[in-house]
Amino acid sequence: MIRYSCDMCKRELDPDEDLRYVVKMEVYAAFDPTSADEDDDRDHLQEIQDILERLEDAESDEIGEDIYQQLRFDLCPECHKKFISNPLGREIAKVFGFSAN
Numbered sequence: 001m002i003r004y005s006c007d008m009c010k011r012e013l014d015p016d017e018d019l020r021y022v023v024k025m026e027v028y029a030a031f032d033p034t035s036a037d038e039d040d041d042r043d044h045l046q047e048i049q050d051i052l053e054r055l056e057d058a059e060s061d062e063i064g065e066d067i068y069q070q071l072r073f074d075l076c077p078e079c080h081k082k083f084i085s086n087p088l089g090r091e092i093a094k095v096f097g098f099s100a101n
């Protein structure tokens with residue numbers, strides 16, 4: 001039987017006791033149009049479309065990791081809660097970083 005462990009705290013998950021949460025992330029270069037060539041919007045969208053189509057056709061390792069990455073993590077219930085409340089791992093102080101004055 002496959003044993004999973006939490007990718008955040010490394011705790012081994014007990015299949016009888018612990019719910020396992022799967023996090024899937026898709027990160028890809030957005031090719032945002034610069035303000036200088038707003039007219040090219042359609043081309044950039046087409047570019048993204050092309051990449052996504054290539055992904056469906058080809059094995060994803062043909063595409064550079066700097067352009068497209070798909071990540072998958074297993075999380076224990078505690079780390080799931082932490083992740084959901086702060087998915088990008090930002091410092092809490094910065095999230096609420098405005099001055100109280």
Ligand SMILES: [Zn+2]
Binds near residue numbers: 007008010077078080
């Ligand atoms: Zn954990």
